[in-house]
Amino acid sequence: MLTMQAAPVGLDINAKRQNSMKVLVTVKRVLDYNVKVRVKADRSDVDLANVKMALNPFCEIAVEEAVRLKEAGVATEVVVVSIGPKAVQEQIRTALALGADRGIHIETENSPESLSVAKLLAKVVADEQPGLVILGKQAIDSDNNQTGQMLAALTGLSQGTFASEVKIEGDEALVTREVDGGLQTLGLKLPAIVTTDLRLNEPRYASLPNIMKAKKKPLDVKTPADLGVELRAHTELLSVEPPAERKGGIKVGSVAELVEKLKNEAKVI
Amino acid sequence: MATLIIAEHDNSILKPATLNTVAAAAAIGGDAVLLVAGEGCQAVAGQAAQVAGVNKVLLADNAAYGHQLAENVAPLVAELAKSAGFEYVLAPATTTGKNLLPRVAALLDVGQLSDIVSVESADTFKRPIYAGNAIATVKSLDAIKVITVRGTAFDPVAAEGGSASIEAVTAVHDAGLSRFVGEEVAKSDRPELTAARVIISGGRGMGNGENFALLEKVADKLGAAVGASRAAVDAGFVPNDMQVGQTGKIVAPELYIAVGISGAIQHLAGMKDSKVIVAINKDEEAPIFQVADYGLVADLFDAVPELEASL
Ligand SMILES: Cc1cc2nc3c(=O)[nH]c(=O)nc-3n(C[C@H](O)[C@H](O)[C@H](O)COP(=O)(O)OP(=O)(O)OC[C@H]3O[C@@H](n4cnc5c(N)ncnc54)[C@H](O)[C@@H]3O)c2cc1C
Ligand SMILES: Nc1ncnc2c1ncn2[C@@H]1O[C@H](COP(=O)(O)O)[C@@H](O)[C@H]1O
Numbered sequence: 001m002l003t004m005q006a007a008p009v010g011l012d013i014n015a016k017r018q019n020s021m022k023v024l025v026t027v028k029r030v031l032d033y034n035v036k037v038r039v040k041a042d043r044s045d046v047d048l049a050n051v052k053m054a055l056n057p058f059c060e061i062a063v064e065e066a067v068r069l070k071e072a073g074v075a076t077e078v079v080v081v082s083i084g085p086k087a088v089q090e091q092i093r094t095a096l097a098l099g100a101d102r103g104i105h106i107e108t109e110n111s112p113e114s115l116s117v118a119k120l121l122a123k124v125v126a127d128e129q130p131g132l133v134i135l136g137k138q139a140i141d142s143d144n145n146q147t148g149q150m151l152a153a154l155t156g157l158s159q160g161t162f163a164s165e166v167k168i169e170g171d172e173a174l175v176t177r178e179v180d181g182g183l184q185t186l187g188l189k190l191p192a193i194v195t196t197d198l199r200l201n202e203p204r205y206a207s208l209p210n211i212m213k214a215k216k217k218p219l220d221v222k223t224p225a226d227l228g229v230e231l232r233a234h235t236e237l238l239s240v241e242p243p244a245e246r247k248g249g250i251k252v253g254s255v256a257e258l259v260e261k262l263k264n265e266a267k268v269i
Numbered sequence: 270m271a272t273l274i275i276a277e278h279d280n281s282i283l284k285p286a287t288l289n290t291v292a293a294a295a296a297i298g299g300d301a302v303l304l305v306a307g308e309g310c311q312a313v314a315g316q317a318a319q320v321a322g323v324n325k326v327l328l329a330d331n332a333a334y335g336h337q338l339a340e341n342v343a344p345l346v347a348e349l350a351k352s353a354g355f356e357y358v359l360a361p362a363t364t365t366g367k368n369l370l371p372r373v374a375a376l377l378d379v380g381q382l383s384d385i386v387s388v389e390s391a392d393t394f395k396r397p398i399y400a401g402n403a404i405a406t407v408k409s410l411d412a413i414k415v416i417t418v419r420g421t422a423f424d425p426v427a428a429e430g431g432s433a434s435i436e437a438v439t440a441v442h443d444a445g446l447s448r449f450v451g452e453e454v455a456k457s458d459r460p461e462l463t464a465a466r467v468i469i470s471g472g473r474g475m476g477n478g479e480n481f482a483l484l485e486k487v488a489d490k491l492g493a494a495v496g497a498s499r500a501a502v503d504a505g506f507v508p509n510d511m512q513v514g515q516t517g518k519i520v521a522p523e524l525y526i527a528v529g530i531s532g533a534i535q536h537l538a539g540m541k542d543s544k545v546i547v548a549i550n551k552d553e554e555a556p557i558f559q560v561a562d563y564g565l566v567a568d569l570f571d572a573v574p575e576l577e578a579s580l
Contacts, residue, residue, distance in 0.1 A: 037399045113380055114380070140515070141399055142383075143398055143515070149371035150371045150381075151375075153371070153374075153375035157446065158340055159340065161367070174450065178510075179365070180518070182455045185451045185452065186450055187447065199509065235380050237407055238406040240405050242403060243402065246546075246560045249563055249564060250562070252565050
């Protein structure tokens with residue numbers, strides 16, 4: 001495993017080289033967050049036919065963070081992984097256009113459950129030996145918020161979830177986390193697993209030349225069998241229904257009318 | 270059949286989210302055992318023993334568990350689940366529960382059901398997906414069911430009335446992988462967002478942080494908590510722990526007043542189960558009006574002071 005020296009980062013070229021490490025980022029292909037979600041008529045699932053798909057917003061932030069670490073001389077290489085059908089290569093290419101160096105596509109028929117994703121990623125971590133792995137805190141389709149924590153368990157590594165700041169200092173990652181009561185900072189032994197929250201950074205846009213360049217960057221395709229992982233189902237999706245509709249309310253004409261309604265009609269104040 | 274429930278606390282006080290999680294365990298049925306893992310947290314175990322419907326409290330009091338580091342607490346929970354034969358492991362879907370429980374699930378080689386909103390049967394649960402724009406009914410195929418519970422979907426059990434025994438757990442797991450460096454905890458005399466009966470939230474329309482004082486004055490009169498949209502947090506008006514929404518806090522108060530908030534689906538995901546919704550916005554086309562019981566099209570800088578004066 002790559003270990004980091006205790007010197008502060010970015011002092012001079014040699015210090016940078018000593019502190020260098022590989023960063024692994026994961027990206028999931030999901031329904032674009034601006035698209036209206038529709039449940040299929042037979043209630044078997046959400047309808048994904050002919051809708052715009054995109055990089056999960058939290059994964060975009062993960063890619064940006066990794067690229068910034070490389071630009072700061074802390075990371076040497078940014079490797080991006082996605083798991084799913086062939087179409088996920090589109091999101092890998094997007095990440096490559098944003099500055100990642102090479103891609104790994106693990107081809108599966110559907111997008112597997114979080115534990116299966118974590119098992120596949122654990123194998124990639126064993127092969128690639130990254131100093132840091134950055135995932136999104138949650139995929140906005142399943143809203144699971146599990147994969148990073150599961151990967152940390154399977155690899156026996158430290159975890160910094162819901163990160164709003166990541167600093168590499170010596171052999172530690174100092175991660176500031178968005179928690180219910182405010183902010184918490186942890187010191188994580190490297191290699192570490194980090195999951196991103198929204199305020200970690202503001203992702204850049206890919207420039208046209210970078211989109212062109214991304215097409216030539218290396219992209220490896222593997223199967224779960226290549227990695228020696230057998231996937232098992234842990235849940236069965238029985239049905240999906242639209243949420244209960246809220247009845248549209250009324251418009252009130254004045255503050256006085258609002259207060260009157262809240263007192264006498266809704267009886268909440 | 271028994272359920273192990275992870276108690277949420279700060280080493281001195283048992284957090285209300287625990288009571289909603291015990292309610293979910295009651296809906297499943299069987300024995301309910303509360304685990305209090307922390308440091309110097311005897312008082313919490315005492316409170317936990319009084320929670321209605323709790324059969325036993327396990328107290329793991331050790332420096333390794335003081336800050337709820339997942340690397341240390343997860344192996345403890347996984348070991349307890351296996352050795353004592355728990356069929357369910359539950360935690361509140363708070364940032365602490367979300368951080369810990371998937372690590373437990375992976376150690377047990379089982380999946381996790383996140384954020385359940387109902388118990389349909391012993392192995393089937395409902396949970397929101399796509400920011401609450403769809404509700405999935407999911408069956409767990411695992412022998413141990415690891416679940417986080419959305420507090421707003423389960424009415425809390427009574428904090429008192431129980432008389433569970435307290436048993437000490439001596440196992441110490443100190444992975445040495447992570448350390449607590451510090452925290453910035455927002456101090457406020459107002460009720461916690463997730464437990465408040467009334468919430469008044471401000472969005473980008475507030476213009477700046479100082480203007481949130483307008484909302485605080487209303488909150489003072491109503492005994493309300495103050496929340497915010499992501500845009501208001503991103504703009505630096507208020508701290509992150511005030512964010513309501515898909516990726517912030519999920520709330521369902523009796524009364525939610527949205528001020529200068531447009532009503533993006535990610536914000537609605539966090540508050541649309543509120544009993545009564547009021548929206549104050551100067552744009553009559555704002556999507557927030559589609560979910561509001563009472564909408565007032567007005568400039569907030571006129572309407573909010575007037576509201577405060579008339580309460
Ligand atoms: C992955 C992801 C997760 C997200 N999670 C969340 C989340 O958890 N919570 C969340 O809130 N958002 C979340 N968002 C962001 C969300 O999409 C919206 O951008 C955000 O909710 C907008 O906040 P807003 O309504 O305050 O701002 P805007 O959309 O800019 O609306 C401001 C409103 O204020 C009104 N206004 C302005 N001035 C006045 C005035 N003087 N008087 C009255 N009204 C006025 C305007 O008419 C407007 O409707 C998320 C986005 C993504 C991509
Ligand atoms: N199929 C996948 N391929 C690549 N990364 C994934 C996949 N599923 C989940 N992830 C990563 O794990 C994060 C959390 O996902 P989840 O636990 O499913 O909410 C996502 O933001 C991704 O970074």
